[in-house]
Amino acid sequence: MTAPLTRRLPALGASMSPRAEVDSALRADVLHGLTMVPKTLPPKLFYDAAGAALFERITELPEYYLTRAELEVMRAHARDIATLAGEHCALIEYGSGAGIKVRLLLDAFASHDHPVAAYVPIDISREQLAEVASRIAAEYPTTPVHSVCADYTAPLRLPDLPQRARRVAFFPGSTIGNFHPTEAAAFLRRVRHTIADDGVLVLGVDRRKDSSILNAAYDDAAGVTAEFNLNMLRRLNRELHADFDLERFRHLAFFNDTASRVEMHLVSVEAQVVHVAGERVAFEAGESIWTESSYKYDRERLDALVTSAGFHITHLWTDSAERFWVAYLDAA
Numbered sequence: 370m371t372a373p374l375t376r377r378l379p380a381l382g383a384s385m386s387p388r389a390e391v392d393s394a395l396r397a398d399v400l401h402g403l404t405m406v407p408k409t410l411p412p413k414l415f416y417d418a419a420g421a422a423l424f425e426r427i428t429e430l431p432e433y434y435l436t437r438a439e440l441e442v443m444r445a446h447a448r449d450i451a452t453l454a455g456e457h458c459a460l461i462e463y464g465s466g467a468g469i470k471v472r473l474l475l476d477a478f479a480s481h482d483h484p485v486a487a488y489v490p491i492d493i494s495r496e497q498l499a500e501v502a503s504r505i506a507a508e509y510p511t512t513p514v515h516s517v518c519a520d521y522t523a524p525l526r527l528p529d530l531p532q533r534a535r536r537v538a539f540f541p542g543s544t545i546g547n548f549h550p551t552e553a554a555a556f557l558r559r560v561r562h563t564i565a566d567d568g569v570l571v572l573g574v575d576r577r578k579d580s581s582i583l584n585a586a587y588d589d590a591a592g593v594t595a596e597f598n599l600n601m602l603r604r605l606n607r608e609l610h611a612d613f614d615l616e617r618f619r620h621l622a623f624f625n626d627t628a629s630r631v632e633m634h635l636v637s638v639e640a641q642v643v644h645v646a647g648e649r650v651a652f653e654a655g656e657s658i659w660t661e662s663s664y665k666y667d668r669e670r671l672d673a674l675v676t677s678a679g680f681h682i683t684h685l686w687t688d689s690a691e692r693f694w695v696a697y698l699d700a701a
């Protein structure tokens with residue numbers, strides 16, 4: 370009989386090389402998730418280089434309205450945000466991504482003759498962070514850029530910011546939806562602590578809507594989201610010497626109305642055994658690996674979330690089709 374997976378994992382030690390530490394952490398995360406009931410894999414595993422490129426393609430799909438809707442709101446209200454936030458602000462972006470939305474804000478502050486006193490992009494991907502930071506520094510030469518390479522889901526320390534600058538946190542993309550509501554509240558409480566009493570949070574949130582729109586957004590006709598989901602297995606084959614046969618798993622995405630979330634799964638099409646990092650993982654036919662949740666908010670749920678984290682909605686803007694919100698939150 371196979372020994373419990375957790376007992377066989379090597380402990381992380383100070384003597385290990387950084388590369389070995391990354392692999393051990395990945396191995397531990399993956400094997401932990403695959404021994405749970407139901408089996409799970411953490412959504413952060415989507416974003417290797419191929420996954421990040423597939424996500425960029427998702428944002429351009431006709432069915433995936435989120436990015437276009439948020440951009441529409443940001444284009445319409447970036448100047449309002451700059452006016453409300455006022456002069457001498459430090460703009461802190463959680464998950465700096467491609468940096469398109471933040472440019473709208475930086476331009477809006479500059480057009481009011483009060484460019485931000487500092488821009489602080491936070492991202493776990495060192496390469497992406499370095500690229501965004503150098504591009505923004507070149508395009509906005511008077512704006513000091515202080516990048517922070519960190520996992521923003523864990524507590525983090527910010528660099529010293531200009532004195533008395535008002536902290537404006539920016540968390541776009543409805544990434545808040547990828548947290549379980551309890552974790553989302555804990556994360557927002559940390560943001561609240563970071564920005565202090567006079568701080569502001571600009572938050573992108575996908576709205577709860579008809580399930581047919583949501584199901585299509587996460588299961589597009591061209592199959593790009595399916596490829597994005599399956600790419601996680603390809604990554605495990607490469608990085609953990611796994612032997613997932615991608616033909617024997619299928620993408621499944623559906624809106625769970627009771628929990629108000631879109632769930633993404635990888636379903637085993639038949640009974641099979643897969644090897645991952647030297648361990649056997651057995652699947653029954655139809656058994657799934659739960660890879661992502663994307664929570665959708667109505668006003669009541671959003672109010673409950675932000676209030677529990679010590680925020681207050683002062684402005685709530687939506688797009689013309691009323692699919693997405695950008696919320697301007699004061700620290701209550």
Ligand code: AVI
Pocket residue numbers: 427435542543544546547586587594661662663
């Ligand atoms: C990054 N995140 C907000 C996306 C979402 O909509 O939950 C990830 C995604 N998953 C499938 N399509 C897009």
